[in-house]
Amino acid sequence: MTSKTMSLLKLTVNNHPGVLSHVCGLFARRSYNLEAVMVRPVAGSTLPRSRMWLLVNEEQRLQQLIRQTEKLVDVISVERHELAGSVFEQTEEFFV
Amino acid sequence: MPDSALDPESRTQQLTGAQLLIRLLERQGVTHIAGIPGGANLPMYDALTSSSIKHVLARHEQGAGFIAQGMARASGAAQVCFASSGPGASNLITAVADAKLDSVPLIAITGQVPQAMIGTDAFQEIDTFGLMLPITKHNWMVRSAQALLEVIPQAFEIALSDRPGPVSIDIPKDVQNELITVDTLPEPGKALPCPVLEEAHVEAMLTRIWQAQRPILMIGGGIIYADASQALIEFAEKLDIPVVQTFMGLGVLPSDHPLSLGMLGMHGARYTNLVLEECDLVVGLGVRFDDRATGRVAEFCPKATIIHVDIDHSEIDKIIPSALAIRADVGEVLHTANFMLEANVRPVWRNRVDQLKQSYPLILDGENELFRPYGAIKTIASLLDDSVNITTDVGQHQMWVAQAYPINRPRQWASSGGLGTMGFGLPAAIGMALAQPERKVICFSGDGSLMMNLQELATAAEQDLDIKVVILNNQHLGLVRQQQTLFYESNLSAVKFHAKVDFAKAAEAMGLKGIDLGIVDSPLDELKNALLQPGPWVINLPICETEMVYPMVAPGGANRDMICGASA
Ligand SMILES: Cc1ncc(C[n+]2csc(CCOP(=O)(O)OP(=O)(O)O)c2C)c(N)n1
Secondary structure: OOOOOOEEEEEEEEOOOOHHHHHHHHHHHOOOOEEEEEEEEOOOOOOOEEEEEEEEOOOOOHHHHHHHHHHOOOEEEEEEEOOOOOHHHHOHHHHO | OOHHHHOOOOOOEEEEHHHHHHHHHHHOOOOEEEEOOOHHHHHHHHHHOOOOOEEEEOOOHHHHHHHHHHHHHHHOOOEEEEEOOOHHHHHHHHHHHHHHHOOOOEEEEEEEOOHHHOOOOOOOOOOHHHHHHHHOOEEEEOOOHHHHHHHHHHHHHHHHOOOOOOEEEEEEHHHHHOEEEEOOOOOOOOOOOOOOOOHHHHHHHHHHHHHOOOEEEEEOHHHHHOOOHHHHHHHHHHHOOOEEEOHHHOOOOOOOOOOEEEEOOOOOOHHHHHHHHHOOEEEEEOOOOOHHHHEOHHHOOOOOEEEEEEOOHHHOOOOOOOOEEEEOOHHHHHHHHHHHOOOOOOHHHHHHHHHHHHHOOOOOOOOOOOOOHHHHHHHHHHHOOOOOEEEEOOOHHHHHHHHHOOOOOOOOEEOOOOOOOOOOHHHHHHHHHHHOOOOOEEEEEEOOHHHHOOOHHHHHHHHOOOEEEEEEEOOEOHHHHHHHHHHOOOOOOOOEOOOOOOHHHHHHHOOOEEEEHHHOOOHHHHHHHHHHOOOOEEEEEEOOOOOOOOOEEOOOOEOOOEEOOOOO
16 A cells, blocks of 8 residues: 555544645645545544554655645644554455 | 524634634634625624624625635735535636636635435535536545634645736535534635745846846736835835836836836837837746737747746746746845845936937827717726726726726726626626725726616615716727727627616615716716715716727737727
8 A cells, every 4th residue: 555655644623523624725735646545533532633644645845745734723743654654554354 | 594603712622614714714804705696605694693794795606706816915815705506606616717817815615415416416415516626726625623613724825925817615504514623723724925035036036137228127916926026126225227118017117107108018008119129138027928918928028038037937037038037026135136236227228218209108098088988988087096906807908907007006906807707897896895895996887788787786785885987988898899900800790788777776776876977067066066976976988999909919929010090
């Protein structure tokens, strides 16, 4: 599933209704290739936070994509992450 | 509204969500709200009658949005428009999208059907949240009166911070009616401080500028929004660097400033675009390298390296990779630089620029004839002073004004740059006149564009504002006609208005004064009279449909490949 051009992003976001629309809407309107999304509330956090994992297929525009994502008000942080052992690899059996 | 609700003595107050909203807007310093009421925002309008805020009843929600934009563009403060749910909200969309592309702090507040009915295809229900999402900096659906205490100040903070822009707040009717007990009201939202500037970056910028032989400053709307025009002028003068302005940056430098090269890009003067061919350094200050400015990006300033200063991180390296980028408030960068720099002169480069200016000047064909585009604009400018504000619609007339009207101070100029919205000019002029009643506003329009929000003439008459709408009337969608002439072998398609509209009479029908300069004996005297008398006027000025905006770079073409008229 994960070719060389893929990158994995780890987002911490406010757990609001609408935050998923803000993130996915941004990717759609700037035509960034989003391969997979996984999102759940952050366990044990005192604040209403969610963790969002994004698998993106954008080598050239990755920095631009990250900066645009960081501008979203409900996005608290964006980090690049190792592909190996990612949540997407571990859940592959659910997507056959 | 019960009086006790607003009793300043009692700290604890019971308010409806709508009353709370209006209180919070008052505390933000809002003096005018443009809008239209309807079923889903009735509680807001009910609360508005006991407020100090003056409501401006527009005739279409797009008009309301642009009136608020006009106020925001003139003042720099965030401004509010109201609409009801469904068609009210969808009618606002264009004005909100326009504010996004031109970075205008607009706060669109809409009513929504009660929460219990959301998702049922209720009467006048649309997904306002979903529609506003891609065209705002941020948007909310407010789910409780309590949430307003957080959302309203945050909305102003977001609209004004960093790069300004629009926000939208959708409030279901049950939230507007919900009773809430409030102890203390939150502090008004305001712009957050910009990220800390590292002086080393400014030093690096100055070093590159010292090393350059043929530098150019490219300045845009960011300078105006940062209130940095004076700092920019000082910077340019001390370093002796010529300045090109984007469409949004017009007014930063007085048009006759010796370092000003006017507007660059698609309709820039030939010398302006040719100077950019030769420069070896471009310092982009508060610009976003829009395609109308750069032309074909791969061929923009072929010999230059780029320095980019902007508050919006995502603009840096978006279009053109920069050799040095500073993400900061451009005003702070300029102030810091002015403090650090050593003054310089560049006689060789300045000579070369002057040479190009003399060899390839901006030709304003017909500038001495009243019934030619440049002549009309120059005549009007000669009858007025720099105190007037200028708006335009979209088309040839907009570009003629951008080229020829002496825009001499920041925020004197309001025009739809990024979205290019026909119908912008009149309601924006109303907004500018409301924000600055001491200034006359001239709205240059076309017979196509004015029709898009003609109904707002009634609003202008009702408010009795000192607005002059000047129609450069060519009986055509002129700019489209121009493109078909140049790029589609004059195959003119759907650009002529066969039915002639008597705009002077239309104005009179809506309570303004109107004059058609084409049918009077002494048009110049009549023009002067209409411009100088206070109050709203529509001035029809017929021009020939074959008039063109030159120079022109073909969309997608390189800036050096300018198409010029016969007289060039
Ligand atoms: C809302 C909208 N619809 C369509 C266009 C496309 N368009 C750009 S310029 C233009 C013609 C404008 O005609 P007019 O207002 O008469 O100005 P002129 O070019 O004749 O000066 C059109 C249709 C637009 N910019 N905005």
